[in-house]
Ligand SMILES: [Zn+2]
């Protein structure tokens with residue numbers, strides 16, 4: 351499994367990083383984890399082809415994690431003229447939130463007749479969803495975003511990659527991360543707890559408990575970005591836009 355960091359930034363553009371998006375390629379399948387507003391820009395920079403992506407797994411309904419779907423759809427319609435299906439999984443109400451965002455930004459864009467099947471699947475806490483050979487299991491976390499937010503555990507080809515989404519520390523992260531080959535953890539702060547986000551100090555404290563083989567920090571705010579060099583645990587890497595990780 352090859353994971354490419356398309357965007358490792360927060361909602362505030364900290365460090366000039368793009369918004370959250372990870373591209374995963376396995377034998378015969380490509381998919382995205384989250385799709386922030388800048389996802390298409392990031393994919394174009396990295397030479398990743400949106401046409402090859404068969405599914406998109408969304409953690410929660412904040413703009414820096416799902417609004418890239420708006421540009422994705424107009425690109426699919428007008429540029430690539432996609433004809434093969436796309437499956438999007440996300441919290442309850444994801445289709446309605448997508449339509450509202452798309453109609454605000456590109457009026458009429460959701461009313462055109464699509465050449466491809468677009469399928470939305472809503473999460474149920476702890477229930478696995480199979481999308482082709484990819485199994486995603488959502489675990490609820492704590493991060494107000496107008497719909498339940500989730501950490502995602504994604505299993506395919508004998509590998510497990512988990513993602514915290516955005517959240518303060520909650521024990522459900524252990525269930526999502528345990529035994530994962532890679533756990534991607536939001537790490538907005540270094541030391542200063544901020545509501546509904548995690549700090550490096552909290553993640554460090556829970557590293558053994560999380561039980562993932564490797565942890566990748568992402569979604570860093572300015573305090574964390576200034577102190578990345580202080581993260582020295584050999585199990586932990588700090589994401590950069592464009593970084594490729596062999597899982
Ligand atoms: Zn975010």
Ligand SMILES: [Zn+2]
Nearest residue numbers: 412493495516
């Ligand atoms: Zn968020």
